[in-house]
Amino acid sequence: MATRNVPMSISSPACVPRTRATLASLLALLFAAGSLLAHDAAAAAPTPITAQWRADLRYLATELPKRHVAPFWRLSRQQFEREVTxxxxxxxxxxPDQIFVGMDRIENAIGDGHTYIRIPKDAPTFPLRFFRFGTDYRLIAAPPGSAPAAMLGARLVKVGDTPIAEAQRQLLSLTPAGETQPLRDVRATNLLVNGLILHGLRLITDRAVARYTLQADDGTRREIRLPAGPAPTTWHELPAAPPLSLQHPDLALACTELPAQQAMYCNFRSYRTLATDAPRMLAQIDRAHPQRLIVDFRRNDGGDFCLGLKYLVDPIRARPAINQDGHLFVLIGPRSFSAAMANAVHFRQLTHAxxxxxxxxxxxxSYQEAREMVLPHSKWVARYSTRLYRFTAGAENLIRPDVAIPTPWQDYRAGKDPPLDWTLNVPIDAHLKPRAWPGLGKTPAGSEICEGDY
Structure with missing residues (x-):
């Protein structure tokens, strides 16, 4: 989202009127389950545990339409009520895992990327990392010395007994139905190692043990049985020699001077310490005087876009030596989410990036600016969007790069980073200009909620 850290976010308004449920339909929804049981004379009285789950579901079904700014912008009220019933x-x-999946599927059907149920922190996870390249899910990291580590780079072909294509179809039902396919694919990939989700979908029979079938490029297949557990302190991973963009994964903002290319590369992964990180970054720019600056948003999942405006976009805009055509680059991708999406747009809108x-x-x-509510019995945290933001005036609801450069599997495996490599090697005197882009003028989208004068 482009919301602020509320707890996750991104930016810019043009709010549509809230769609509020009528009293009649809400009452019908609240008592739909009871009427179903009444029609079945043989139905046993619900157990206390079932009654608590039912209360949580009714709470979600009642409160989500009231609290979300536009709950039925994509899904009709009738479809929503059918899913709940x-x-x-x-x-x-x-x-419980199946119930979680059912409720999360209802939230994701609303459609925006900020409306879902948070996976509980105590949910079991499997210490593997997959990444999607084209249509393939590749194993890119595993604990050193483990059985999966011997299959790094292999394609995932089954989860349990389910072929990956069917597993993907089921996982996509737990991703925001109204967002782009690349974002949904990113989230489905993340769910591949979550025991609660895999068990709730019945892709595995035990939430604490998973079976994955992997196939190497030479055709060798191997089934891996893996217990859930914490992530290792170190990983055996690909690429063996990581490019700059994969180095220092624990740093929120890491800048590297590259004198041979007269460049500075800054990998911006998180907003959590931006107020202290950004001044150091700017001091480094002023000291090194790079001819080109690259700011990488590709692994940033958001925070407070007002901080990004204050500490990154505005200060860089005020530095004419770097804020000119062909000198300033912003790297983006499917994982640039919420405030990261917003600030990438702000760079494009307000600078020569x-x-x-x-x-x-x-x-x-899209609908963003997330808030949260806690379901009364399970204590699961349900998120919902409270604001419509607009970051483009174009007909296409998508932020495309000025220069499209994908990273295919073979390049990734070899430790290459084609987008970064291009920015470092394009001639500085190329006088590159951003392509024509239907932005929103020179007022930062969403800035009316930020402190300061824009």
Missing amino acids: DLDRRLPALD ILVGDPIGEKPN
Whole structure:
């Protein structure tokens, strides 16, 4: 989202009127489950545990339409109520993981990237990392010395007994239905190692043990049985010699001077310490006087875009030596989410920055500015959007790079970073200009919620 850290975010308004449920439909929704049981004379009275799940579902079904700024912008009220009624009917036969999946599927059907149920922190996870290249899921990291480590680079072909294509279809139902396919693919990939989700979808039979079938490029197949556990302190991973963009993964903002290219590369992964990180970055720019500056948003999942405006966009805009055509680059991709999407747009809107890489996954004109509510019995945290932001005036609801440069599997495996390599090697005297782009003028989108005069 482009929301602020509320707890996750991104930016810019043009709010549509809230869609509020009528009293009649809400009452119908609240008592739909009870009426279903009444029609079945053989139905047993719900157990106290079932009654608590039912209460949580009714709370979600009642409060989500009231709190979300536009709950039925994509999904009709009738579809929403059918989904709720169907889950309510099935509750007595479901275990907690299946119930979580059912409720999360309802939230994701609303459609925006900020509306979902947070996976509990105590959910089991499997110490593997997958990444999607084209249509393939590749294993890129595993614990050193483990069985999966011997299969690094292999394609994932099955989860449990389910072919990956079917597993992907099911996982996509737990991603925001109204967002771009690249963003949905990113989230589905992340869910591949979550025991709660895989068990809730019945892709595995034990939430604490997973089976993955991997196939190497030479055709060798191997089934890996893996217990859930914490991430290792070190990983055996690809590429063996990581490019700059994969180095220092624990640093929120890491800048590297590259004298041979007269450049400075700054990998911006997180907003959490930007107020202290950005002044050091700017001091380094002023000291080194690079001819080109590259700011990488590709692995940033958001925070407070007002901080990005204050500490990054505005100060760089005020430095004419770097804020000119062909000297300033912003790397973007499907994982640039929420405030990262917003600030990438702000760079494009307010400076001479050229966007390089892959399209951003989140739609720029979408519902964001997330808030949260806690379901009364399970204590699961349900998120919902409270504001419509607009970051483009174009007909296409998508932020594309000025220079599109993908990273195919073979390049990734070899430790290459084609978008970064291009920015470092394009001639400085090329007088590159951003392509014509239907922005929103020179007032930062969403800045009316920020302190300061824009």
